Amino acid sequence: MPTLSQFLFGAVLFGALVAVLGIALAPAWQAWRRRTLARQPFPAAWRRVLARHVPQVRRLPVDLQLQLKQHMQVFIAEKPFIGCNGLVVTEAMRVVVAAQACLLLLGRPGGHFGNLRQVLLYPGAFLVDRVRTEAGGVLRDERQVLSGESWSQGQVVLSWDDVLAGAADPADGRNVVVHEFAHQLDQADGQSNGAPPLPRGMSAARWTRVLQAEFSALQRQLAAGEPNLLGDYAATNPAEFFAVASEVFFEQGPQLAAERPALYAELQAFYGVDPTAW
Incomplete structure (x- = not known):
């Protein structure tokens, strides 16, 4: 007959195994x-x-x-x-x-x-x-x-x-x-910086290069008083640039593709859809 200490050890071990099994099966469930x-x-x-x-x-x-x-x-x-x-x-x-x-x-x-x-x-x-x-x-x-x-x-x-x-x-x-919700995607890695975790196959270096270039171009346009599709708030910081660009991507896709084709291409790859066809 098992002692009390053996019984308690067995109970703890069984509970741990159940917990581990639950964690392992949670994604499938x-x-x-x-x-x-x-x-x-x-x-x-x-x-x-x-x-x-x-x-x-x-x-x-x-x-x-x-x-x-x-x-x-x-x-x-x-x-x-x-x-x-x-x-x-x-x-x-x-x-x-x-x-x-x-x-x-x-x-x-x-x-x-x-x-x-x-x-x-x-x-x-x-x-x-x-x-x-x-x-x-x-x-x-x-x-x-x-x-x-x-x-x-x-x-x-x-x-x-x-x-x-x-x-x-x-x-x-x-x-x-x-x-x-674009911010939520951006914050998936704990940071809000306009650099969300990218889908497999996307180049982080290209994403950074394109979005930084487009962000800088927008700031220059605003400083020169030139009209643009994204507006002032997108120039606040890279996180807001990504969120505003996402709004425009989903609602004014053809215009964004015409005005900022490189930015549109990165957002199209990120979101996996093409609003120019809607």
Whole structure:
């Protein structure tokens, strides 16, 4: 008969083996669950929400529409939504956010915003208090009014008013959901620097060279007062350049390809889709 110490040792060993087995099987179980979710019939109520609020979906080729809906089903099942400032999050709100966020996943096999833990929705623009370091190391409190924000800890914060406005016009190059979820992709390695982890086969050296050159070219254009497609905010830093360029890529693909072909080519390789064909 085993002693108490032997029994406890055996119990601990068994628990450790179960834990290790669970960790080993978790990816396979998650992949199975996602395939099951993607195969479910797309709810008719969600179709009506898309038809009313997200006209971008109608622009997509039929095969990409199907992929988008499959990604949405997984996204809505996996990502919690939290209402802020009294906002009650509805199913329609989840659908509108998910449809725009999942555009970024269409050409990225296996991508599901793995670091994203929560989506926080405010009724409208929200206030954020920040401390800014000025010249000489002087710290100054600053209050900002924002329509969206992405945190490397796994949260995306959005203004519902701006989510709706961004979805309403799929060709104006401005979409807060695409912008903030581009930041999530950028932050997948813990940094927000305009250099997201690249798909296999892409050259990191070429990505860095092209985006740095395009960022510098934009700054020169703005300094000279020349018109451009990306706008002032894209020149803030490389992270914002990537996020703004992603908005324009998905909403004004043909114009971006004509004005900045090298940048368009890198974004096309990164996202795995070609909006010039939509």
